[in-house]
Amino acid sequence: MSNEATLHSQQEVMHGAHDHHDHDHHHEDSFISKYVFSLDHKMIAKQFLITGIIWAIIGAFFSVVFRLQLGFPDATFPWLESILGHWAKGGRITPEAYYALVTMHGTILVFFVLTAGLSGTFSNLLIPLQVGARDMASPFMNCLSYWFFFLASLVMMASLFVQTGPASGGWTMYPPLSALGDASIGSKIGVDLWLISMALFVVSQLLGGLNYISTLLNMRTKGMSMTKMPLTIWSFFFTAVLGVLSFPVLLSGFILLLMDRHAGTSFYLSDIFIAGKALANEGGSAILYQHLFWFLGHPEVYIIILPAMGMVSEVLAVSSRKPIFGYLAMIGSLFAICILAFLVWAHHMFVTGLNPFLGAFFVLLTLLIAVPSAIKVFNWLTTIWKGNIRFTPASLFSIGFVSTFISGGLTGIWLGNSSIDIHLHDTYFVIAHFHIVMGVSAFFGMFAGIYHWFPKMYGRFMNNTIGYIHFWVTLIGAYLIFWPMHYEGMAGMPRRYFDYSSWTSFNQFGGLNQFISIVVILVFATQLLFVFNFFYSIFKGRKLTEQNPWKATSLEWTTPINPGHGNWPGEIPEVHRWAYDYSKDGRDFIPQTEPIGPNESAH
Amino acid sequence: MSGFLAVLVIVLIFIVIFQIAKASEYVSILKGEKKARQQSNRINGFLLIAFLVLGLIGVYYCNNLLKGKILGESASVQGEGVDTLIYVTLAITGVVFVGTQILLFWFAFKYQEKEGRKAFYFPHNNRLEVIWTVIPAIALTVLVAFGLKHWFQLTSDAPKDAAIVEITGKQFNWLIRYPGKDGALGRRDFKKIDEAASNPLGMDWEDQLGKDDFMATEVHLVVGKPVKFVIGSRDVIHDVGLPQFRMKMDAVPGIPTTLWFTPKFTTKQMKEKTGNPDFTFEISCDQMCGSGHYSMRGVIIVETQAEYDAWVAKQPLQYALAHPAPAEAPKADSTQKTVAANIGKP
Numbered sequence: 001m002s003n004e005a006t007l008h009s010q011q012e013v014m015h016g017a018h019d020h021h022d023h024d025h026h027h028e029d030s031f032i033s034k035y036v037f038s039l040d041h042k043m044i045a046k047q048f049l050i051t052g053i054i055w056a057i058i059g060a061f062f063s064v065v066f067r068l069q070l071g072f073p074d075a076t077f078p079w080l081e082s083i084l085g086h087w088a089k090g091g092r093i094t095p096e097a098y099y100a101l102v103t104m105h106g107t108i109l110v111f112f113v114l115t116a117g118l119s120g121t122f123s124n125l126l127i128p129l130q131v132g133a134r135d136m137a138s139p140f141m142n143c144l145s146y147w148f149f150f151l152a153s154l155v156m157m158a159s160l161f162v163q164t165g166p167a168s169g170g171w172t173m174y175p176p177l178s179a180l181g182d183a184s185i186g187s188k189i190g191v192d193l194w195l196i197s198m199a200l201f202v203v204s205q206l207l208g209g210l211n212y213i214s215t216l217l218n219m220r221t222k223g224m225s226m227t228k229m230p231l232t233i234w235s236f237f238f239t240a241v242l243g244v245l246s247f248p249v250l251l252s253g254f255i256l257l258l259m260d261r262h263a264g265t266s267f268y269l270s271d272i273f274i275a276g277k278a279l280a281n282e283g284g285s286a287i288l289y290q291h292l293f294w295f296l297g298h299p300e301v302y303i304i305i306l307p308a309m310g311m312v313s314e315v316l317a318v319s320s321r322k323p324i325f326g327y328l329a330m331i332g333s334l335f336a337i338c339i340l341a342f343l344v345w346a347h348h349m350f351v352t353g354l355n356p357f358l359g360a361f362f363v364l365l366t367l368l369i370a371v372p373s374a375i376k377v378f379n380w381l382t383t384i385w386k387g388n389i390r391f392t393p394a395s396l397f398s399i400g401f402v403s404t405f406i407s408g409g410l411t412g413i414w415l416g417n418s419s420i421d422i423h424l425h426d427t428y429f430v431i432a433h434f435h436i437v438m439g440v441s442a443f444f445g446m447f448a449g450i451y452h453w454f455p456k457m458y459g460r461f462m463n464n465t466i467g468y469i470h471f472w473v474t475l476i477g478a479y480l481i482f483w484p485m486h487y488e489g490m491a492g493m494p495r496r497y498f499d500y501s502s503w504t505s506f507n508q509f510g511g512l513n514q515f516i517s518i519v520v521i522l523v524f525a526t527q528l529l530f531v532f533n534f535f536y537s538i539f540k541g542r543k544l545t546e547q548n549p550w551k552a553t554s555l556e557w558t559t560p561i562n563p564g565h566g567n568w569p570g571e572i573p574e575v576h577r578w579a580y581d582y583s584k585d586g587r588d589f590i591p592q593t594e595p596i597g598p599n600e601s602a603h
Numbered sequence: 604m605s606g607f608l609a610v611l612v613i614v615l616i617f618i619v620i621f622q623i624a625k626a627s628e629y630v631s632i633l634k635g636e637k638k639a640r641q642q643s644n645r646i647n648g649f650l651l652i653a654f655l656v657l658g659l660i661g662v663y664y665c666n667n668l669l670k671g672k673i674l675g676e677s678a679s680v681q682g683e684g685v686d687t688l689i690y691v692t693l694a695i696t697g698v699v700f701v702g703t704q705i706l707l708f709w710f711a712f713k714y715q716e717k718e719g720r721k722a723f724y725f726p727h728n729n730r731l732e733v734i735w736t737v738i739p740a741i742a743l744t745v746l747v748a749f750g751l752k753h754w755f756q757l758t759s760d761a762p763k764d765a766a767i768v769e770i771t772g773k774q775f776n777w778l779i780r781y782p783g784k785d786g787a788l789g790r791r792d793f794k795k796i797d798e799a800a801s802n803p804l805g806m807d808w809e810d811q812l813g814k815d816d817f818m819a820t821e822v823h824l825v826v827g828k829p830v831k832f833v834i835g836s837r838d839v840i841h842d843v844g845l846p847q848f849r850m851k852m853d854a855v856p857g858i859p860t861t862l863w864f865t866p867k868f869t870t871k872q873m874k875e876k877t878g879n880p881d882f883t884f885e886i887s888c889d890q891m892c893g894s895g896h897y898s899m900r901g902v903i904i905v906e907t908q909a910e911y912d913a914w915v916a917k918q919p920l921q922y923a924l925a926h927p928a929p930a931e932a933p934k935a936d937s938t939q940k941t942v943a944a945n946i947g948k949p
Binding site for chain 2: 095168169183184269271272273274276283284285326359360374379387391399402403406413417418425463468476491493512532542580583
């Protein structure tokens with residue numbers, strides 16, 4: 001079946017299912033079907049992106065607020081009371097508010113921004129465009145995927161406004177703290193809303209993920225064999241596979257937690273005396289939840305970083321005017337990471353009393369991940385070696401990505417080794433590690449993607465000068481914020497502390513914390529500059545005058561400047577070569593659609 | 604008012620940056636795309652190499668500034684192994700870090716777009732790829748081997764003569780129990796917990812082993828003598844973090860855990876060693892446990908055998924506290940009162 005027919009028949013199904021027979025097929029015309037319940041993957045990508053941006057501003061703002069507390073524990077900020085009310089009486093946030101902010105910062109950034117906002121945006125935008133499909137395998141499921149995410153967002157947002165506050169037990173939501181309303185004010189209705197929101201989120205991820213996989217497996221254009229696909233598509237493929245296999249496990253963990261909370265079960269609860277009485281629960285294991293959680297939780301960090309890796313590979317090749325080095329090794333290492341991602345979860349649990357013998361296997365498998373990661377780094381380095389690099393904002397962010405991925409990845413070798421982890425577990429060293437390797441790096445990959453594909457999304461460019469300022473302040477700021485945290489962690493300074501002043505082992509870092517908080521505010525302001533640039537450029541950016549502004553080989557640049565639903569006005573182009581023929585045989589680039597010439601050298 | 608001014612200043616800076624950015628875009632259109640690109644390439648290329656140089660200097664400076672503030676020598680015998688492993692890992696990852704960052708920024712600077720330069724078509728090279736698969740694999744094998752050697756030492760069974768201390772977390776303090784003369788802790792049942800009856804741990808008074816157990820507000824340890832912590836929790840998950848001893852273990856309700864180590868220095872020696880008269884060995888809660896998580900502080904005092912014995916002799920037995928003689932009111936000294944007050948906290 002051709003793509004055309006697939007798309008058409010799906011619209012029929014969709015309309016049939018909803019009894020919209022009176023509705024004609026020019027659904028692009030109505031505002032609702034074009035901008036709200038759109039079935040066009042490009043519009044859905046934009047919906048994910050803009051929702052993600054809004055969440056990112058909220059999540060980052062939360063971090064600014066709790067950094068104020070950490071940097072200036074004795075100061076008061078009256079404006080905080082005006083926005084947070086009794087959560088910040090007298091201009092100082094309460095410990096309850098602090099923990100709520102920390103928890104929501106983690107939840108929002110990990111799930112709503114770097115999962116939905118990152119792979120939701122770019123898998124949707126690029127899979128059909130780069131494999132040569134008119135839309136997703138099921139545009140309707142795709143639309144549902146966004147709206148389930150939107151519902152999840154609404155519920156999570158609502159939880160911020162309930163009387164007892166949102167969930168506040170950390171984004172990992174470990175029971176018994178999260179299971180017992182008596183243990184923490186945030187574990188009252190806040191956790192219920194959190195669990196409902198996350199359940200909706202999992203549904204959204206599954207609808208999206210299954211769609212991505214089926215589209216890129218079944219709907220590639222003629223000639224687009226798997227090994228001709230750009231690395232972006234490979235990375236989205238492995239991301240989707242990880243999500244589809246691990247999110248259901250997370251959901252099962254959440255359902256058990258919900259039952260412990262309301263149905264009197266004891267999956268996670270045992271031997272608990274709280275609020276002056278012994279609970280009836282016996283025989284459960286609080287550690288079981290951690291296994292279920294980290295069985296997603298670890299693949300989750302690869303769900304976040306793999307799309308960034310794919311986009312960086314693509315952008316580095318395009319801007320260096322060189323093929324990506326070791327294409328097959330890049331796919332192989334993505335595959336290895338994808339497999340290993342499922343086999344390392346217990347490295348988050350080295351100090352839970354885990355059997356040391358079992359722990360040994362997790363050490364081995366965890367450090368094994370460094371091998372495919374190292375291959376990727378060296379391949380990126382070789383890709384820019386002897387290139388002819390154009391420093392667009394996208395390529396700068398890609399170079400920044402490689403830098404932070406190295407820095408954060410290397411500290412992973414520390415933490416993956418259980419003996420060192422005993423000392424560094426749950427300290428600022430961990431904060432530094434994962435913020436650099438999956439926070440900053442993933443954001444850099446996302447920024448690279450946004451700057452690079454913005455012209456495809458909106459037919460305009462973003463402002464380069466603001467882009468450069470954005471890049472340099474963010475790169476320098478990120479290192480200034482997170483590098484010194486390694487030292488705090490080496491001193492054993494625990495994470496998630498509201499105040500360190502009463503501790504003789506950790507109170508020597510007051511000045512440093514202040515410095516970090518100031519940099520956080522500057523970096524946050526710079527991100528707002530980016531957001532402004534983004535929205536301003538949608539309407540007022542410099543217009544594209546050519547189809548292929550970056551002189552790239554891949555298929556998305558063969559579509560019109562502002563492609564309609566269906567992407568290509570005529571036939572979908574046929575593909576004859578891989579996506580990385582840059583500077584081959586003396587030519588700057590050869591598009592994938594060009595047949596292999598008779599005298600062409602093989603790659 | 605000052606807040607308003609700050610916002611105003613930020614908005615003004617935004618507007619200035621925006622105007623400059625817009626102007627530079629017009630200029631680049633006037634100059635032509637190619638020329639504008641060359642110029643921005645030169646600037647960014649320079650900034651990349653400057654970032655590399657300043658960044659590496661910054662790493663060195665940061666280390667000088669902060670190395671004195673992190674923990675010094677490990678205060679436990681077992682922690683020495685952890686420190687060695689950290690240094691080995693630091694050496695390996697440090698070399699890789701400096702090397703790859705230099706390559707990255709140097710390549711970016713050196714191979715920036717230049718008139719007439721052609722990029723080198725270099726899609727793959729099997730030998731190179733094998734090299735950088737095998738070398739990391741070997742380095743990691745070494746690290747895994749070293750790491751697991753220490754891991755099995757750290758998690759091995761405590762020596763038979765190790766002292767036993769039980770530490771139970773609750774929101775938001777630590778309950779510390781010593782086994783007394785018989786060296787064995789008495790049975791506990793969480794259903795028997797009764798704060799009012801001086802039984803915060805739910806000790807089973809039928810059990811003879813528990814009759815000589817005593818509770819304390821601080822952990823006292825004998826220098827040079829191995830000690831085994833039996834760790835538990837009464838409500839949510841806590842974590843016994845011992846940064847100076849390089850030890851850590853979760854406190855999980857319903858699942859007892861253990862760790863053991865041998866303290867190397869007394870608290871007094873540490874005060875002299877660090878030059879800090881306030882030095883204290885602290886137990887930090889390292890697992891998010893609720894709104895008082897940050898205040899869940901315990902104190903460990905390491906002392907000589909003689910000091911320790913003198914301290915033990917002064918500790919009242921918990922059984923006695925829970926079963927005051929009916930005739931005479933128990934005459935509690937100040938330590939007893941603090942114990943009672945502390946464990947009575949909700």
